[in-house]
Amino acid sequence: MFDRKSGFNALLDEVQIPPERWSKAPRQVSIALTNLCDLHCSYCYAPKHRAALEADVLGGWLTELDAAGCLGVGFGGGEPTLHPAFAEICRSAARDTELAITFTTHGHRLVPRLLEQLCGSVHFIRISVDGVGRTYERLRGRPFHDLVARLHDARQLAPLGINVVINANTIDELDAVAALAMEVGASELLLLPQQATHSVGAADAAVTRKLKSWLDNAKPDVSLAISEAGAQGMPTCDPLPKEKGLMSYVHIDASGHVRPSSYALEGVAIDKAGAIAAIDRLRAVTGDAN
Numbered sequence: 001m002f003d004r005k006s007g008f009n010a011l012l013d014e015v016q017i018p019p020e021r022w023s024k025a026p027r028q029v030s031i032a033l034t035n036l037c038d039l040h041c042s043y044c045y046a047p048k049h050r051a052a053l054e055a056d057v058l059g060g061w062l063t064e065l066d067a068a069g070c071l072g073v074g075f076g077g078g079e080p081t082l083h084p085a086f087a088e089i090c091r092s093a094a095r096d097t098e099l100a101i102t103f104t105t106h107g108h109r110l111v112p113r114l115l116e117q118l119c120g121s122v123h124f125i126r127i128s129v130d131g132v133g134r135t136y137e138r139l140r141g142r143p144f145h146d147l148v149a150r151l152h153d154a155r156q157l158a159p160l161g162i163n164v165v166i167n168a169n170t171i172d173e174l175d176a177v178a179a180l181a182m183e184v185g186a187s188e189l190l191l192l193p194q195q196a197t198h199s200v201g202a203a204d205a206a207v208t209r210k211l212k213s214w215l216d217n218a219k220p221d222v223s224l225a226i227s228e229a230g231a232q233g234m235p236t237c238d239p240l241p242k243e244k245g246l247m248s249y250v251h252i253d254a255s256g257h258v259r260p261s262s263y264a265l266e267g268v269a270i271d272k273a274g275a276i277a278a279i280d281r282l283r284a285v286t287g288d289a290n
């Protein structure tokens with residue numbers, strides 16, 4: 001059971017479903033609407049070539065994923081709000097499917113006009129907050145007080161999660177980021193240990209040690225989550241132990257390829273046969289047929 005408005009979900013494991021009736025779609029799909037972004041974070045891993053998905057083609061994939069048992073999609077990028085049809089994509093996805101609609105954004109474009117257009121079409125928003133005050137401004141190149149205003153406005157639209165990239169710049173500001181999350185009424189603080197890109201390395205051992213120590217000692221009044229990539233043995237949620245790999249999640253990039261994750265190098269183009277056929281081909285190519 002899954003309710004996209006409240007996020008309530010329950011697994012009824014007393015009922016055994018034969019494998020041939022299991023959903024063909026992954027439970028969650030992340031979709032990069034565009035590679036475009038108006039910020040220039042050094043640790044950004046989004047591809048830099050120009051690419052964006054066409055709204056009507058995407059609408060077909062979403063309908064297909066929904067019918068095949070997918071529960072939710074998370075739009076990202078690049079910066080998803082820079083896609084010229086962003087609000088319409090969210091509106092039609094909410095109207096034409098049962099999918100939970102979420103998106104991840106730097107937050108600075110969540111002005112009242114866009115929030116109004118998104119009203120009723122979005123079930124959760126993730127906003128990236130890497131450090132506070134001057135650290136944030138140095139890393140993201142935008143005024144921190146603007147971000148705080150956007151966070152308060154966005155919370156009026158939908159439940160909010162705060163994402164923080166964990167690196168040597170941000171690790172000592174986790175208390176302040178957690179306090180901000182509580183101040184704006186965020187329901188989750190997602191910790192993202194920095195991954196290596198062409199210009200920065202992954203979070204090093206000292207950062208990881210500090211993060212583990214913070215997790216042992218901090219007791220913020222907000223739910224904590226951590227990405228599997230970089231978790232380094234820290235506990236991650238495994239709600240459905242038999243649902244592995246490409247059964248639980250795939251990423252669709254802005255060029256229309258399905259990939260095991262946004263970091264993965266291998267991918268399969270979605271052609272006229274549709275998204276599920278491409279996911280099946282990716283499962284065959286990667287040997288991930290579970």
Ligand code: SF4
Pocket residue numbers: 037038039040041043044045046077078079106
């Ligand atoms: S806001 Fe996100 S997509 Fe844009 S440059 Fe920064 S990390 Fe990359």
